[in-house]
Amino acid sequence: MDTAKVEAIIKKHNGDATALLAIMQDVQAEENYLPREAVEHIAKKLEIPISRIYSMATFFESFHLEPRGKHICTVCMGTACHVRGAQRLVEQLERDLKVKSGGTSEDGLFTLEEVNCVGACALGPLVIVDGKYHGNTTSAKISKVVTEIQKVEGGK
Amino acid sequence: MAKINSAKELQAYKDEVVKKVEAAGKKEVAVCCGTGCQAYGAKDVVAAFQEEIKKQGLDDKVEIKPTGCHGFCERGTLVLMHPEKQLYQRVKPDAVAEIVEKTLKNGEIIEAHLYDNPATGEKHKLESEIPFYANQKRLILSNNGEIDPTSIDDYIAHGGYLGLAKSIEMGPEKTIAEVKEAKLRGRGGGGFPAGVKWELAAKQEADQKYIICNADEGDPGAFMDRSILEGNPQAVIEGMTIAALATGADTAYVYVRYEYPLAIERLTIALEQAREKGFIGENILGSGKNFEIKINKGGGAFVCGEETALIRSIEGKTGIPKPKPPFPAESGVFGKPTNINNVETYANVPGILREGAKWFTSMGTENSAGTKIFSLVGKVNNTGLVEVEMGMTLRDIIFKIGGGVPNGRKFKAVQTGGPSGGCLPESKLDLKVDFDSLTQEGSMMGSGGMIVMDDQTCMVDVCKYFLGFLKFESCGNCTTCREGLRRLHELVSLVADGKGDENTIPLIEELCETVEKGSLCALGTTGVNPVRSTLKYFRDEYEAHIKDKKCPAGVCTELITYEITDACTGCLVCKKRCPENCISGDKKQKHVIDTDKCIKCGICKDACKFDAVRIF
Ligand SMILES: Cc1cc2nc3c(=O)[nH]c(=O)nc-3n(C[C@H](O)[C@H](O)[C@H](O)COP(=O)(O)O)c2cc1C
Numbered sequence: 123m124d125t126a127k128v129e130a131i132i133k134k135h136n137g138d139a140t141a142l143l144a145i146m147q148d149v150q151a152e153e154n155y156l157p158r159e160a161v162e163h164i165a166k167k168l169e170i171p172i173s174r175i176y177s178m179a180t181f182f183e184s185f186h187l188e189p190r191g192k193h194i195c196t197v198c199m200g201t202a203c204h205v206r207g208a209q210r211l212v213e214q215l216e217r218d219l220k221v222k223s224g225g226t227s228e229d230g231l232f233t234l235e236e237v238n239c240v241g242a243c244a245l246g247p248l249v250i251v252d253g254k255y256h257g258n259t260t261s262a263k264i265s266k267v268v269t270e271i272q273k274v275e276g277g278k
Numbered sequence: 279m280a281k282i283n284s285a286k287e288l289q290a291y292k293d294e295v296v297k298k299v300e301a302a303g304k305k306e307v308a309v310c311c312g313t314g315c316q317a318y319g320a321k322d323v324v325a326a327f328q329e330e331i332k333k334q335g336l337d338d339k340v341e342i343k344p345t346g347c348h349g350f351c352e353r354g355t356l357v358l359m360h361p362e363k364q365l366y367q368r369v370k371p372d373a374v375a376e377i378v379e380k381t382l383k384n385g386e387i388i389e390a391h392l393y394d395n396p397a398t399g400e401k402h403k404l405e406s407e408i409p410f411y412a413n414q415k416r417l418i419l420s421n422n423g424e425i426d427p428t429s430i431d432d433y434i435a436h437g438g439y440l441g442l443a444k445s446i447e448m449g450p451e452k453t454i455a456e457v458k459e460a461k462l463r464g465r466g467g468g469g470f471p472a473g474v475k476w477e478l479a480a481k482q483e484a485d486q487k488y489i490i491c492n493a494d495e496g497d498p499g500a501f502m503d504r505s506i507l508e509g510n511p512q513a514v515i516e517g518m519t520i521a522a523l524a525t526g527a528d529t530a531y532v533y534v535r536y537e538y539p540l541a542i543e544r545l546t547i548a549l550e551q552a553r554e555k556g557f558i559g560e561n562i563l564g565s566g567k568n569f570e571i572k573i574n575k576g577g578g579a580f581v582c583g584e585e586t587a588l589i590r591s592i593e594g595k596t597g598i599p600k601p602k603p604p605f606p607a608e609s610g611v612f613g614k615p616t617n618i619n620n621v622e623t624y625a626n627v628p629g630i631l632r633e634g635a636k637w638f639t640s641m642g643t644e645n646s647a648g649t650k651i652f653s654l655v656g657k658v659n660n661t662g663l664v665e666v667e668m669g670m671t672l673r674d675i676i677f678k679i680g681g682g683v684p685n686g687r688k689f690k691a692v693q694t695g696g697p698s699g700g701c702l703p704e705s706k707l708d709l710k711v712d713f714d715s716l717t718q719e720g721s722m723m724g725s726g727g728m729i730v731m732d733d734q735t736c737m738v739d740v741c742k743y744f745l746g747f748l749k750f751e752s753c754g755n756c757t758t759c760r761e762g763l764r765r766l767h768e769l770v771s772l773v774a775d776g777k778g779d780e781n782t783i784p785l786i787e788e789l790c791e792t793v794e795k796g797s798l799c800a801l802g803t804t805g806v807n808p809v810r811s812t813l814k815y816f817r818d819e820y821e822a823h824i825k826d827k828k829c830p831a832g833v834c835t836e837l838i839t840y841e842i843t844d845a846c847t848g849c850l851v852c853k854k855r856c857p858e859n860c861i862s863g864d865k866k867q868k869h870v871i872d873t874d875k876c877i878k879c880g881i882c883k884d885a886c887k888f889d890a891v892r893i894f
Contacts, residue, residue: 140594143577147536181596181753182577184536201499201693201729202655204743210880217857217879238580238747240537241501243655244314244351244662255317261881262855 123153128163139168142178146185155186191226191233193271195219196250200239203246211247212236214261218268231275232268281556283564285443288434295435304341305382306360308423312347312505313540314662315354319371320344323355326374334378346422346509346544347501349663350410353393358405358423365405366391396659396681410660413678415641415667417649418625422509427544430551433512439557441628445520446565448631450480453524457627460635461647466492466583466620467698467724467800469646469713472627475617478607479525482615489522489530490592490611490618493541494576494583497696498747500727502651503621505663507534507541510625511548515571517624519558520631522569525617530571533588536578545573580697580751584799585618587753598753599799620725622651642668646712656693656729659684666711673707676730687732690831691816695724697744697751698804700811701737720811722804736833737816738823742770744808748801758796762789763805770809775836778824783813832893835878842869842882845890852882852891 131148135141142164149160156179165172179185197203197212212223215234221227223234242248245257249264251271256264282288307327311320327342348356353367359381366377369391380386392401393408402408405423425432433439445453458473479487491514495503507514518530534542549571553559560568579597581587587597589611610616626648630638639647646668652675655661659681666675672692676682683689691701694711700721702709709715716723731740745767754760769786772778790806797803813820822828829837842852848866860876863869871882871891883891 138594140592142594143591144575147575147577177596178577182579184576184578199498201696201727201740201743202661204498205656205729205731205735205740207880213879214881237537238496239498239500240313241495241504241653242314242317242351243499243501243653244354245317246655248317257317260884261879262884 123149123157123160125159125163127152128160129167132164132167137167139170142168142170142175143182146175146178150185155189188226189230191231192275193232193252194235194250195232195268196235196237197223198240198242198246198248198250199236200241200243200246202243203239203248206247208247210261211249211259211264214265215249215268218265218272231272281554283556283561285440285447285563288439288443288563292434292437292440295431299435302338302341304339306341306343307382308343308345308348308358308360310346310348310354310356310358310423311344312351312354312422312508313501314347314351315356316540318354320355322371323357323369323374326371327378330374330378331382334383336378336382340378340382343426345425346427347419347505347663348423349416349419349505349665350408350660351662352660357391360424363405364403365393365408367393410662410664410679410681413674414665415649416665417629417641418506418510418513418622419651419663419665421513422505425510427509427511428547430512430548430555433510437632438512438628439516439563441631442516442519442523442557443563444631445523446563450524450526453520453631454480456635457524457630460630460638461645462623462626462630462638463646463713464620465622465626465650465725467695467722469723472619472623475607475619476521476525478605479527479615479617482608484615486529486612486614487525487527488611488614488616489518489525489527490585490588490606490616491518491530491532491621491624492583492585492588492618493532493534493538493621494588495535495538495621495725496580496583496751497725497727499655499693499729500653500696500725502653502663502726504535504538504541506621506625506651507538508544511541511545512552513625513628514545514621515548515552515558517619517627518571519562519569520627521617521619521624523562523565523567525615527615527617528568528570530569531574531592531611532571533574533576533582533592536575542573542575549573579753580747581753581799581801584801587799588618589616596753598755599801601798622726643710643712645714650711650723650726652726652728654680654728654730657683657687657732657735658730668712669710671708671710672702675711675728676707680730683730683732687734689730690733690735691731691737691740693721693729693731693740693808694727695722695807696727697748698722698800698807699724699727700807701731701740701815702811703815706815720807720814722807734831734833736774736829736831737812737819738770738774738829739831739833741808741812742767742774744805745770748805752801756797756802758793759798759802759805762793762796763802765789766793766806766809773820773823774829774834776823776827776834778820780824782824783817783820787813838878838893839873840871840876840878840880840882841873841892841894842871843890843892844868845888846886847888847890849887851885851887855881855885857881
């Protein structure tokens with residue numbers, strides 16, 4: 123990552139170590155994950171140990187330390203979705219994308235994630251694919267959505 | 279735009295706005311743009327309306343208002359037509375042209391978009407006639423269907439900031455007395471009296487005090503706070519400002535989940551507008567007092583909803599709870615006195631100041647005044663956000679408002695209070711919902727999640743689900759919580775897999791006690807509630823898993839098999855869909871599942887049109 127970008131983000135927060143969470147969030151918003159160089163740079167600028175940043179990054183679920191896939195599939199695991207069968211959707215997507223939940227497929231195309239709840243319980247079970255909500259879905263329906271994307275990507 | 283400098287100016291400004299709206303004489307059409315409706319495509323509906331009213335020359339007669347959540351998520355996208363409050367449900371963009379032409383232009387009702395009551399077959403024209411709405415008391419949520427959350431004028435026209443003006447006139451002491459008298463209790467879960475908390479913060483001598491609004495809303499299946507922030511952010515800002523002036527704070531943080539981008543966006547706009555008008559910033563309403571509000575985005579850790587963990591997170595550290603006392607009111611952010619309340623708690627404050635404590639205590643029960651918002655979800659017909667007077671029974675909420683359990687299935691349990699709460703059975707349905715009675719029965723009001731379960735929900739699986747959630751979210755500080763929840767999850771998983779024996783349940787019970795006694799914060803101490811309540815009310819299900827190696831609800835995969843019955847017509851559909859190719863049988867022949875190869879994914883059952891695939 124461009125150090126100038128990291129620099130600008132730190133400046134925006136006045137180089138204040140109490141804004142660490144926000145600084146990390148802003149960096150991730152740029153890169154989709156926290157690259158090692160960015161972490162090192164933040165640590166140096168704020169004069170804090172690198173370990174503190176990694177402790178934050180692993181404590182808070184919103185951070186990613188590896189690059190994520192081109193397409194993001196997020197399965198809502200809220201209680202309402204759970205009682206309506208969300209676990210089966212995760213298993214279906216694991217089979218379709220050949221990746222374990224939380225991981226990124228080998229070709230870098232898909233990241234499969236779970237989220238605690240997105241608060242759209244009326245539409246459960248629910249999967250968000252690249253920001254689009256697929257509500258009241260089933261294994262078969264969601265499978266179709268991702269295989270369509272796979273087809274388009276494969277055709278390139 | 280000019281600042282408003284006094285109560286008098288505010289009243290004058292309000293009158294002016296109201297007059298302007300009246301003079302324009304426009305019919306307002308409120309399109310619900312809550313998260314649920316947006317997922318149905320509400321934004322396209324709004325765009326279609328805007329285009330269509332232009333096309334049909336109604337620009338100066340109709341105003342399209344994208345609003346916050348109206349609550350009836352099940353029937354989105356919702357379109358509410360003022361002033362009659364006619365409701366059209368399940369509106370799709372392609373229906374808009376006809377609605378504009380027939381209803382908005384000619385006043386004709388289109389039957390197809392009306393709510394049809396499944397119980398009576400009746401069609402209802404008005405929002406107030408629909409049982410889902412008729413049985414609610416929508417103090418806070420009603421504004422969601424009225425005001426444009428991006429317009430402070432709209433909020434002011436509905437009485438906004440009059441509560442703040444009143445509070446300034448009364449001064450801090452009387453304001454706190456009023457909130458105490460109103461018996462407002464915290465809506466974030468604990469139910470602690472807000473006025474008492476404010477008083478403690480007000481009493482502290484310090485050069486700096488803070489206000490925090492807890493909008494972390496981590497309970498899965500809960501979206502009340504989000505809907506308030508998205509639909510009526512000014513009410514929260516007004517509540518926080520009143521709290522700030524009463525306690526002597528001049529800086530506030532709103533700690534919002536990062537998964538709530540729309541709430542953050544709406545709040546940012548609202549803060550901007552409140553500052554322009556002088557409701558926050560310097561010299562608020564000419565009072566000589568200053569108050570600034572900042573937004574902090576949460577990092578996605580459930581435990582950061584706990585107040586001391588949240589405070590650490592604001593300080594730029596990992597969110598690990600601290601022992602209390604000292605309470606945040608004594609030593610909070612950066613060691614300074616800090617008043618922390620939940621979104622819904624703050625949203626209740628302006629009304630209390632405006633209308634008085636008596637008005638507030640006239641609703642609800644002796645010890646739980648006012649209303650509470652619940653997210654009614656799961657196996658229920660009318661999924662959505664409901665606001666009811668405290669003291670309504672679970673039965674009325676689930677059956678009268680929620681319309682009962684779908685697909686003719688049988689009600690089994692209702693889970694309240696999120697991961698700290700419990701599951702209550704049918705025999706507890708007549709329980710009046712307030713802070714104390716739910717706790718007595720081993721559950722909790724919590725922040726207001728209410729998840730309905732039917733006979734196809736396995737209570738062992740539900741318990742395993744919550745433990746899985748909690749063990750993942752435990753911050754790891756207390757050994758009993760970190761290790762205890764993990765072991766509990768293992769033990770309950772054993773039961774779910776049919777590997778439990780006669781020692782498993784006693785061991786689970788013993789461990790619950792250890793986790794409860796040895797953990798610092800409520801994540802651990804009340805985290806055992808889902809285990810205890812399911813064991814208390816649904817022990818027979820645990821025993822079926824242990825003794826008979828059966829999952830009565832047909833959920834736990836280790837204990838079930840999929841089989842094809844004689845209802846099979848041999849249509850080949852399941853055979854084609856099976857990801858493991860373990861279904862055999864020719865066309866028009868009854869198919870057979872090779873149970874050794876079957877991974878129990880359930881795709882065949884979903885695919886079968888003849889209900890021939892059964893779980894045994
Ligand atoms: C594990 C845990 C999670 C919590 N999550 C939330 C939350 O998401 N939102 C909230 O308002 N309160 C939450 N609380 C309660 C807060 O600690 C605190 O009691 C509340 O913010 C006080 O506000 P109130 O008095 O207005 O309810 C949580 C508590 C615990 C122990």
